[in-house]
Amino acid sequence: MNANLYHLFQSRFPADLDDCWCETEDQHYYSWRDLERGTAKIANLLASCDLPVGSRIAAQVEKSPEALMLYLATIRAGFVYLPLNTAYRASEMDYFINDATPAIVVCSPQNFGWVSQLAFKAGTRHVFTLDTPHAGKNSGSLLSRAATHSDKFKTLEKNPDDLAAILYTSGTTGRSKGAMLTHYNLASNIQTLQTYWQWQKGDVLLHALPLFHIHGLFVAAHGALMNGSKMIFLSKFDSATVINQLPRSSVFMGVPTYYTRLLSDPNFNRDCCATLRLFISGSAPLLSETFHQFITRTGHTILERYGMSETAMLTSNPYQGTRKAGTVGLPLPEVSVRIINQVGGICKTDEIGDIQVKGPNVFSGYWNMSEKTAEEFTTDGYFKTGDVGYFDADGYLSIVGRSKDLIISGGYNVYPKEIESEIDALVGVMESAVIGIAHADFGEAVIAIVVMHKGEKLSEESVIQTLKNRIANFKVPKQVYFVDELPRNTMGKVQKNILRETYTKQ
Numbered sequence: 001m002n003a004n005l006y007h008l009f010q011s012r013f014p015a016d017l018d019d020c021w022c023e024t025e026d027q028h029y030y031s032w033r034d035l036e037r038g039t040a041k042i043a044n045l046l047a048s049c050d051l052p053v054g055s056r057i058a059a060q061v062e063k064s065p066e067a068l069m070l071y072l073a074t075i076r077a078g079f080v081y082l083p084l085n086t087a088y089r090a091s092e093m094d095y096f097i098n099d100a101t102p103a104i105v106v107c108s109p110q111n112f113g114w115v116s117q118l119a120f121k122a123g124t125r126h127v128f129t130l131d132t133p134h135a136g137k138n139s140g141s142l143l144s145r146a147a148t149h150s151d152k153f154k155t156l157e158k159n160p161d162d163l164a165a166i167l168y169t170s171g172t173t174g175r176s177k178g179a180m181l182t183h184y185n186l187a188s189n190i191q192t193l194q195t196y197w198q199w200q201k202g203d204v205l206l207h208a209l210p211l212f213h214i215h216g217l218f219v220a221a222h223g224a225l226m227n228g229s230k231m232i233f234l235s236k237f238d239s240a241t242v243i244n245q246l247p248r249s250s251v252f253m254g255v256p257t258y259y260t261r262l263l264s265d266p267n268f269n270r271d272c273c274a275t276l277r278l279f280i281s282g283s284a285p286l287l288s289e290t291f292h293q294f295i296t297r298t299g300h301t302i303l304e305r306y307g308m309s310e311t312a313m314l315t316s317n318p319y320q321g322t323r324k325a326g327t328v329g330l331p332l333p334e335v336s337v338r339i340i341n342q343v344g345g346i347c348k349t350d351e352i353g354d355i356q357v358k359g360p361n362v363f364s365g366y367w368n369m370s371e372k373t374a375e376e377f378t379t380d381g382y383f384k385t386g387d388v389g390y391f392d393a394d395g396y397l398s399i400v401g402r403s404k405d406l407i408i409s410g411g412y413n414v415y416p417k418e419i420e421s422e423i424d425a426l427v428g429v430m431e432s433a434v435i436g437i438a439h440a441d442f443g444e445a446v447i448a449i450v451v452m453h454k455g456e457k458l459s460e461e462s463v464i465q466t467l468k469n470r471i472a473n474f475k476v477p478k479q480v481y482f483v484d485e486l487p488r489n490t491m492g493k494v495q496k497n498i499l500r501e502t503y504t505k506q
C-alpha cells in the first residue's frame, strides 16, 4: 500500500471532482479537480528538477490556496516540506536554510533578492517565487514554471516512515529545532481526529489560521482534506471577516486570541454561529473566562485540544461528553500520555509532573540533532514534551506550564498557572502572566504581569494582599506590574522569555 499522505487524501476526495474544494474571501473558487491538477503541475515541476531523494522544499510564502497546493505537491512528489513563518527575517532564514539545506526555496517576490542570496550561498539549487495570485499581481515563477508541465502526476510511492515534513519549533530558548514528521505520523493523527471530532458529510471549514504551523496545516487543512470537505480560506484572521463567513461554515479552529477577539466584537452573537457544529481551540491555553463567556454568548462549548510540532495532537476534550474548562481533555485513541514525578514514578491523580507521550503521532527526531533527540526520549520510547501538568480523577489533562517556566523560589516549586488562575479570578483582571526572575535570596522570585479590563484598576498592594489570603506566601508575587497587553507570538502563545528579559532588567 502506498503510504504517501497525498494518496490517502486522494482516496477521500468527493465523488464529484467539480465540487468546491476551496473558496477564498475574495470569492475565487477552486474545485477538487483544480487541486488535483494544480498539485500535479507543481509536482511535475519539482520532479523535473532532478533532486535527490529526501530533498527539502522550504517555503516562506503568504497564505493562499496555491501555497497549500505547493505543500501537497511536495509530499505528492515524495519530497519533504519545510514551512517557514512569514515573519522570519534574514538572520532567522539564514539559520533555517543552512540547517535544513533545502534543494528548493520558495519565497514571495518581494523577498527574492535577499532570500535567494542566502539560499544560493547555502547550496540551494532553485529559488522560486509565489505570490497570492488574485491580488492583480504576477503570481511568481513557481506557478508560471509549473504551468508548462502536465496536469497529471502519479503520486510517488512512500513508506510509512518516510519523512513528509520538517517543522521548526518556535524555539524561545536556544536554537530552533526541526521536528521530523513522517507520512505515518501525519496520516495516523488526522485519521484519529476525523473520527474523534466526528467530521461529517457536508462540513465546511472556516480556515483562518496561518499555514506555516501545525495547527493551520496539519489539524485544520488536513482535517478538511481528510473529510473531502470544502474550506473557506481567509488570508488571515480578522473578526469582521470571520463573523461574515461563519454563517456559511460548520467547523472553526482557532488559537485562544481569536476567541477573545471575537468576543470583544459586539457583532459576534448566537445568530452568526447558527450553522456551526464545532469550535476548536489550541496552541495556547484557553482561559476559563473565555470558555464560559463563549457559551453564554453563542450557546457553543469550545472544544480544547493539546498538541505540539513534535507530536501532532495528543489529547482532546471529547466531541460528545463533557468538555471541561481549563483542561485539554483525554489522551487520543492509540496515544499514550503519562505524567512523571521528580523521582521518576507515575504521578497519582492531581499530582503535577512532566508530561510524556508515545504513539504513532510522535515524530522521528530532530533534524541534524541526534544527541538532542536521544535526550528528549526516555529509554522506553516516550517523548518528553517539556510541558508540566496533571490528570484529574476523570482522566482529563490540565497543563500548568512549560517545565522551563517552572519557578523554583526558596527551594519550592511554583507553577505559574496556579497563580495566574488566582490573579485572573480577581475582579477587573483580563489576564496575567507569572514568571520567575533571578533573586539573590530565593534563587528566583515570583513576579506577575497583569492586564486589566478597560476602565478597571487595581493596585499592586491590593493584588499581593488578596493573594496572601489565598495561597502560600512563597507563591505570592513579590512584584506586580500592570501592562496593556502581553507579548504573544503569531500562534497566540505568551512569550515568557521576553517578559523574563524585560523584567530582569528592571
Ligand code: AMP
Pocket: 169, 170, 214, 281, 282, 283, 284, 285, 286, 304, 305, 306, 307, 308, 309, 310, 328, 385, 387, 399, 401, 402, 491
Ligand atoms: P507548537 O509546537 O508551536 O505547536 O507548541 C506546542 C506547545 O504549545 C505545547 O508544548 C504546549 O506548551 C502549548 N500548547 C498547545 N496546545 C495547548 C493548549 N490547548 N493549552 C495549553 N498549551 C498548549
